[in-house]
Amino acid sequence: MHTRVTALLGTRYPIIQGGMQWVGRAELAAAVSNAGGLGVLTALTQPTPDALADEIARCRRLTDQPFGVNLTLLPTASPPPYEAYLDAAIAGGVRVLETAGRSPRRFIDKAKAAGLVVVHKCTSVRHALSAERDGVDAVSIDGFECAGHPGEDDVGGLVLIPAAARQVKIPLVASGGIADGRGMAAALALGAEGINMGTRFCATVEAPIHPRIKQALVDAGEPQTRLIFRSLRNTGRVLDNAVSREVIARETRPGGCGYEELRPLVAGARGRAALEAGEVDDGLVWAGQVVGLIDDIPDCATLIQRIVTDCRQRLHAAAQAFGLPPGAPR
Numbered sequence: 425m426h427t428r429v430t431a432l433l434g435t436r437y438p439i440i441q442g443g444m445q446w447v448g449r450a451e452l453a454a455a456v457s458n459a460g461g462l463g464v465l466t467a468l469t470q471p472t473p474d475a476l477a478d479e480i481a482r483c484r485r486l487t488d489q490p491f492g493v494n495l496t497l498l499p500t501a502s503p504p505p506y507e508a509y510l511d512a513a514i515a516g517g518v519r520v521l522e523t524a525g526r527s528p529r530r531f532i533d534k535a536k537a538a539g540l541v542v543v544h545k546c547t548s549v550r551h552a553l554s555a556e557r558d559g560v561d562a563v564s565i566d567g568f569e570c571a572g573h574p575g576e577d578d579v580g581g582l583v584l585i586p587a588a589a590r591q592v593k594i595p596l597v598a599s600g601g602i603a604d605g606r607g608m609a610a611a612l613a614l615g616a617e618g619i620n621m622g623t624r625f626c627a628t629v630e631a632p633i634h635p636r637i638k639q640a641l642v643d644a645g646e647p648q649t650r651l652i653f654r655s656l657r658n659t660g661r662v663l664d665n666a667v668s669r670e671v672i673a674r675e676t677r678p679g680g681c682g683y684e685e686l687r688p689l690v691a692g693a694r695g696r697a698a699l700e701a702g703e704v705d706d707g708l709v710w711a712g713q714v715v716g717l718i719d720d721i722p723d724c725a726t727l728i729q730r731i732v733t734d735c736r737q738r739l740h741a742a743a744q745a746f747g748l749p750p751g752a753p754r
């Protein structure tokens with residue numbers, strides 16, 4: 425599979441394991457990269473930039489393939505030293521910087537001068553165009569189905585991906601709502617040149633979270649995610665559980681509530697403890713609507729091969745059925 429995305433990333437397949445708080449660690453990122461995708465370490469999962477440097481070194485011991493570092497620019501309880509994390513990624517010689525959330529403008533020149541490929545993940549066409557103007561190398565467009573922060577526009581991938589493909593000239597990666605070969609084939613047909621998956625990679629052997637959390641993702645159907653932080657305009661999609669239901673109850677009661685009242689429920693450290701202990705109802709479990717498409721917990725190599733094979737077969741069958749040569753025009 426050769427697209428502008430594989431050329432940029434230096435990978436066999438145009439498949440990215442997007443940054444995920446607490447999950448994007450060396451064992452997962454290395455497994456994805458070894459399987460031909462792009463594994464990504466989540467910078468803010470590490471307590472300090474020095475710890476990120478150690479994690480990059482650990483990842484490099486586990487794979488000789490390219491991998492990336494994610495820097496998420498969104499509200500946090502205490503502002504992290506973003507630039508120092510970027511410096512650690514540069515010093516560690518990673519190939520790709522995945523930025524996500526707010527504008528990455530202030531980091532682009534430095535990252536590119538250091539030779540990093542910058543992929544910005546965002547949830548609207550206007551932000552994609554703005555990142556393109558600012559000089560990023562590729563854009564990941566994240567539909568409303570996604571886990572984490574889908575933005576406030578609520579546009580699903582079936583519209584958002586082609587809307588972005590019509591306007592963005594740099595390579596486009598489709599994100600949100602993709603978990604199998606059907607999704608990958610659809611994303612390519614809609615104009616993307618690669619895919620980004622998060623939740624699907626959480627339900628893999630190598631994901632560093634408790635097996636009970638992985639099983640909860642398998643057990644959940646597509647209606648079982650919830651949107652929190654709507655009232656704060658920092659919407660987040662998470663698994664339906666006791667904590668997300670309580671957050672929504674507080675947000676939607678008459679008069680609502682501020683972040684401070686939610687903080688003990690939603691704190692990152694609490695979510696991390698729940699993921700590690702396998703206590704599905706003890707913290708936020710970030711998950712996308714693709715939970716309805718996840719039936720098993722394969723290793724990353726099996727998962728990626730299955731997706732690629734299924735995608736190829738579906739595109740080939742569609743091309744034959746409609747009498748078109750394989751390879752859809754952009």
Ligand code: NAD
Pocket residue numbers: 444445468496497498499500501502571572573653656658660683690691692693695710
């Ligand atoms: P945290 O403990 O600081 O925050 C927990 C949650 O509360 C996060 O979703 C954060 O965006 C939100 N939040 C924090 N302060 C807020 C405020 N003043 N107003 C509204 N919302 C607020 O952080 P963490 O869980 O350690 O996460 C660190 C970073 O990673 C944050 O920027 C967070 O948004 C991001 N994150 C992203 C995802 C994702 O899937 N995209 C998931 C978890 C965390």
